[in-house]
Amino acid sequence: MSGGAGPAGDNARLTRRWQGALMDNFGTPRLPLVRGRGTRVWDAEGVAYLDFVGGIAVNALGHAHPAVVRAVGEQIASLGHVSNLFIAEPTVRLAERLLRLAGREGRVYFSNSGAEANEAALKIGRLTGRPHMVAATGGFHGRTMGALALTGQPAKQLPFRPLPGEVTHVPYGDAGALRAAVTERTALVVLEPVQGENGVIVPPPGYLRAARGITEANGALLVLDEIQTGVGRTGRWFAAEAEGVEADVVTLAKGLGGGLPIGATLAFGAAATLLTPGTHGSTFSGNPVVCAAALAVLDTIEEAGLLDAVTRAGERLRRGLRVPGHPLVREVRGAGLLLGVVLGGEVATRVQQAAQDRGLLVNAVAPDVVRLAPPLTVSDGEVDEFVDGFRAGLSDVLEESLTVA
Ligand code: PLP
Numbered sequence: 001m002s003g004g005a006g007p008a009g010d011n012a013r014l015t016r017r018w019q020g021a022l023m024d025n026f027g028t029p030r031l032p033l034v035r036g037r038g039t040r041v042w043d044a045e046g047v048a049y050l051d052f053v054g055g056i057a058v059n060a061l062g063h064a065h066p067a068v069v070r071a072v073g074e075q076i077a078s079l080g081h082v083s084n085l086f087i088a089e090p091t092v093r094l095a096e097r098l099l100r101l102a103g104r105e106g107r108v109y110f111s112n113s114g115a116e117a118n119e120a121a122l123k124i125g126r127l128t129g130r131p132h133m134v135a136a137t138g139g140f141h142g143r144t145m146g147a148l149a150l151t152g153q154p155a156k157q158l159p160f161r162p163l164p165g166e167v168t169h170v171p172y173g174d175a176g177a178l179r180a181a182v183t184e185r186t187a188l189v190v191l192e193p194v195q196g197e198n199g200v201i202v203p204p205p206g207y208l209r210a211a212r213g214i215t216e217a218n219g220a221l222l223v224l225d226e227i228q229t230g231v232g233r234t235g236r237w238f239a240a241e242a243e244g245v246e247a248d249v250v251t252l253a254k255g256l257g258g259g260l261p262i263g264a265t266l267a268f269g270a271a272a273t274l275l276t277p278g279t280h281g282s283t284f285s286g287n288p289v290v291c292a293a294a295l296a297v298l299d300t301i302e303e304a305g306l307l308d309a310v311t312r313a314g315e316r317l318r319r320g321l322r323v324p325g326h327p328l329v330r331e332v333r334g335a336g337l338l339l340g341v342v343l344g345g346e347v348a349t350r351v352q353q354a355a356q357d358r359g360l361l362v363n364a365v366a367p368d369v370v371r372l373a374p375p376l377t378v379s380d381g382e383v384d385e386f387v388d389g390f391r392a393g394l395s396d397v398l399e400e401s402l403t404v405a
Contacts, residue, residue: 036063115142200340
């Protein structure tokens with residue numbers, strides 16, 4: 001558990017430097033981290049943690065995975081950046097690879113984040129000539145102005161209104177409400193297969209299939225935001241495979257780059273050719289180093305059989321958290337290794353701290369929900385270690401509440 005020990009006080013010193021130099025839009029982060037390996041990270045004082053935040057569902061292969069390290073090293077040593085005025089082979093290979101994984105003909109646009117992947121989807125929607133868009137209440141699609149317009153969380157939107165586009169938000173999981181909102185003026189419907197940021201909310205079975213039917217009937221595009229759920233996170237390359245749904249546009253980011261920033265907008269059918277020369281772009285689009293990292297992630301997921309491993313580890317984690325029942329755990333929901341532990345009260349921040357005190361990093365994603373998104377490579381031993389520590393942390397919170405009461 002030890003390693004890279006720094007002097008006591010280094011966490012506080014780095015935190016103060018952060019506060020003095022960085023904008024406060026995130027609030028002060030919980031902890032400075034200086035090193036990671038696999039599922040484990042170390043803080044500035046050398047304390048080790050089992051990382052079940054995973055950089056917010058980003059670190060698909062954990063920290064410092066040799067395949068990613070090698071791919072990045074080799075690529076930056078040969079050709080680091082060419083801009084979109086030239087072609088780099090890893091960019092083409094990654095686009096071809098993603099289309100092969102989707103099993104369909106289409107085209108890919110690369111960007112640098114999830115929000116940008118959705119911005120591209122939104123611009124594709126605009127180019128249909130239709131003005132209206134539909135998204136889900138509570139959904140999260142990013143913080144740039146277009147993506148924020150789709151994000152169904154008014155508190156995040158409020159300071160930045162007016163936002164672009166005519167967007168109707170409908171209750172997530174309610175196919176009837178979706179049917180009532182989509183018309184022949186609707187360019188696109190954007191949905192997450194599982195609402196990650198909203199507390200890991202799984203829609204009722206058949207919802208995505210219904211969304212496919214409704215969009216098709218009205219000639220609207222179905223955009224599936226798989227930024228959090230894609231690239232193996234739920235035990236499939238794309239979470240929507242579980243319902244056999246083929247969207248017109250799929251957005252990816254997070255896990256794809258194995259820790260490097262990338263977004264991808266995959267479009268199929270007529271949607272694949274709406275962006276024409278000059279309509280969209282970014283200097284870093286398809287950067288070969290980032291694409292090489294993403295190829296290493298996809299290769300490793302395939303070669304190590306990680307899709308099945310995710311399903312097995314997810315089940316082990318769920319079982320461990322549910323059995324025997326704990327008085328603070330109401331439910332464990334989600335898919336694969338994107339899980340939400342629903343607590344019997346608004347104590348998620350306290351549980352997050354109790355877990356951290358026991359050497360576990362988790363994320364209080366909602367007042368009563370703790371999100372778990374460990375690397376897809378997490379071992380059975382690490383799952384068991386986490387379960388034991390997390391349950392003990394839950395009991396710490398319970399005891400503390402009883403003492404206070
Ligand atoms: N879409 C979904 C479903 C997300 O979970 C996120 C980030 O949490 C985004 C979009 C935005 O991605 P980014 O933070 O990379 O802009």
